[in-house]
Amino acid sequence: xxxxxxxxxxxxxxxxxxxxxxxxxxxxxxxxxxxxxxxxxxxxxxxxxxxxxxxxxxxxxxxxxxxxxxxxxxxxxxxxxxxxxxxxxxxxxxxxxxxxxxxxxxxxxxxxxxxxxxxxxxxxxxxxxxxxxxxxxxxxxxxxxxxxxxxxxxxxxxxxxxxxxxxxxxxxxxxxxxxxxxxxxxxxxxxxxxxxxxxx
Numbered sequence: 214x215x216x217x218x219x220x221x222x223x224x225x226x227x228x229x230x231x232x233x234x235x236x237x238x239x240x241x242x243x244x245x246x247x248x249x250x251x252x253x254x255x256x257x258x259x260x261x262x263x264x265x266x267x268x269x270x271x272x273x274x275x276x277x278x279x280x281x282x283x284x285x286x287x288x289x290x291x292x293x294x295x296x297x298x299x300x301x302x303x304x305x306x307x308x309x310x311x312x313x314x315x316x317x318x319x320x321x322x323x324x325x326x327x328x329x330x331x332x333x334x335x336x337x338x339x340x341x342x343x344x345x346x347x348x349x350x351x352x353x354x355x356x357x358x359x360x361x362x363x364x365x366x367x368x369x370x371x372x373x374x375x376x377x378x379x380x381x382x383x384x385x386x387x388x389x390x391x392x393x394x395x396x397x398x399x400x401x402x403x404x405x406x407x408x409x410x411x412x413x
Contacts, residue, residue: 216253216254217253218246218251219251219252219254219257220252221235224252228265238261238264241264242260242264243260243261243264244256244257317365320361320364321358321361324357324358324360325354325357328350332353335349336350336353
C-alpha cells in the first residue's frame with residue numbers, strides 16, 4: 214500500500230504545534246523523507262503519538278502543579294527584572310513615549326501652520342518664480358523642523374507638567390535620545406506651470 218506524505222504545516226495544524234516545533238522533532242527521530250521533504254503520514258503519526266502525546270498524558274497532577282508554579286515564578290522574575298530596569302532608567306514607559314510624541318507632533322503642526330502668517334512676506338520676497346518659491350518654502354520648513362528637533366534634544370523638552378508627572382509616577386528620569394538634523398531635500402524640477410509667469 215502506497216504511503217501518504219504530509220508536510221510540517223499539516224502536522225502542526227493537526228496537532229496544535231508550531232511548524233518550527235514539528236521541524237525540531239526531526240532531531241528526535243520523527244520519520245522524514247529527505248527526497249520528498251515530507252513526513253510519511255502513518256509512521257509520523259505513530260511516532261507523534263508515542264513520543265509526544267502519550268508522555269503528556271503521563272504527567273500527574275503534582276507535576277502539572279510544579280510546572281504551573283515554575284511558569285508563575287518565571288513570569289514574576291521577568292516582571293521584577295523589568296521593574297528594576299525601569300527604576301534604573303533603561304526602560305521607558307509607553308505612556309511617556311506617547312506623551313512625548315504627542316507633544317512633538319503638536320509642535321510640528323503648530324510650527325507648520327504658522328508659516329503662512331509669520332513668514333509669508335519673507336517667502337514672497339525670496340520668490341521670483343514657482344521654483345524659487347518652492348526652494349524658499351522648503352528651507353523654511355527644514356529650518357523649523359530642525360529647531361523643533363533641537364528643542365526635543367534638550368532637557369527642556371521634558372520640562373512639561375504632563376511628561377514630568379509620568380516620569381515621577383514611574384520613579385525615574387529618562388535620557389533623551391539624540392534627534393538627527395534633517396537634511397535639506399533636493400529640489401525636484403517638475404513641469405508644473407509657473408505661477409509667476411501666468412500672473413505677469
